[in-house]
Amino acid sequence: MEKKRFSDKVVLVTGTTSGIGRATALAFAGEGAKVVTAARREERGAELVDQIIKDGGEACFIRTDIRNPGDIDNLFEKILEKYCRLDIAVNNAGMSHPHIPTVAKTTVEEWDAVIETNARGTWLCMKQEIKQMLAQGGGVIVNTASILGFTADYGLSHYCASKHAILGLTRTAAYEYAKKNIRINAVCPGPIQTEILERASQFIPNMYEMVIANTAMKRIGEPREVSGIILWMCSDEASYMIGKEIVVDGGQSI
Numbered sequence: 001m002e003k004k005r006f007s008d009k010v011v012l013v014t015g016t017t018s019g020i021g022r023a024t025a026l027a028f029a030g031e032g033a034k035v036v037t038a039a040r041r042e043e044r045g046a047e048l049v050d051q052i053i054k055d056g057g058e059a060c061f062i063r064t065d066i067r068n069p070g071d072i073d074n075l076f077e078k079i080l081e082k083y084c085r086l087d088i089a090v091n092n093a094g095m096s097h098p099h100i101p102t103v104a105k106t107t108v109e110e111w112d113a114v115i116e117t118n119a120r121g122t123w124l125c126m127k128q129e130i131k132q133m134l135a136q137g138g139g140v141i142v143n144t145a146s147i148l149g150f151t152a153d154y155g156l157s158h159y160c161a162s163k164h165a166i167l168g169l170t171r172t173a174a175y176e177y178a179k180k181n182i183r184i185n186a187v188c189p190g191p192i193q194t195e196i197l198e199r200a201s202q203f204i205p206n207m208y209e210m211v212i213a214n215t216a217m218k219r220i221g222e223p224r225e226v227s228g229i230i231l232w233m234c235s236d237e238a239s240y241m242i243g244k245e246i247v248v249d250g251g252q253s254i
């Protein structure tokens with residue numbers, strides 16, 4: 001039987017209860033990986049695991065709020081208990097605040113909520129991933145940033161700052177661990193049809209029309225169009241790539 005691309009690899013994907021994370025977990029499972037999925041909504045988490053197992057794959061769900069260091073400790077305890085290693089990690093969990101205040105009107109609560117999840121949560125996960133990858137002699141990490149990691153958008157200072165932070169973190173960690181056989185990169189999606197975009201559309205009149213008009217391909221992307229790139233970045237075909245990002249945005253940032 002032909003060996004699949006990620007056969008026997010232990011892969012962690014965060015933010016798997018919807019959107020890009022869900023598509024990424026499904027894609028890894030389809031390529032033979034043992035997939036550990038993590039997010040907060042347990043029913044959705046269990047539903048994805050059922051689907052992967054029904055399709056002949058291997059997966060588990062560990063309820064994790066990436067804002068909570070105790071949850072992340074628990075996630076890694078469970079991963080190591082079950083598999084004793086972690087080959088690949090995709091730090092994808094993220095959120096945006098539905099309100100779009102200008103900088104001066106942003107509240108401390110709004111700022112903290114987005115930074116705590118996207119920037120601090122990604123950093124907390126990376127700390128544990130790197131610790132384990134150093135102990136086992138290597139690994140691969142992909143962080144989900146955004147085109148707003150290198151551009152701006154009106155009313156999204158908290159989200160833009162959090163995604164700029166993810167790119168800074170990706171580059172610094174890639175540099176620090178390059179000689180330790182740990183490859184770290186980021187993916188920068190543009191507009192992708194997921195819950196985050198759907199929620200934003202409820203607060204921004206004509207959002208879909210505006211986004212489509214600003215995108216060279218004149219359409220919103222599908223989660224699988226990002227997961228395919230993430231899988232490639234985690235594969236041996238990307239073995240000389242570190243500290244960089246791939247933009248998947250239908251031409252919105254060109």
Ligand SMILES: NC(=O)c1ccc[n+]([C@@H]2O[C@H](COP(=O)([O-])OP(=O)(O)OC[C@H]3O[C@@H](n4cnc5c(N)ncnc54)[C@H](OP(=O)(O)O)[C@@H]3O)[C@@H](O)[C@H]2O)c1
Nearest residue numbers: 015017018019020040041065066093094146192194195196
């Ligand atoms: N869609 C886009 O247009 C777009 C563009 C650029 C970048 N991105 C980025 O892509 C990533 C995935 O988002 P998506 O588009 O797939 O949106 P989504 O459908 O809203 O998915 C977000 C995922 O993150 C999880 N999550 C949120 N807060 C969490 C927390 N505190 N702890 C653990 N999990 C948490 C959610 O699960 P629970 O609620 O169950 O915890 C959900 O599974 C995010 O980092 C987002 O910023 C998206």
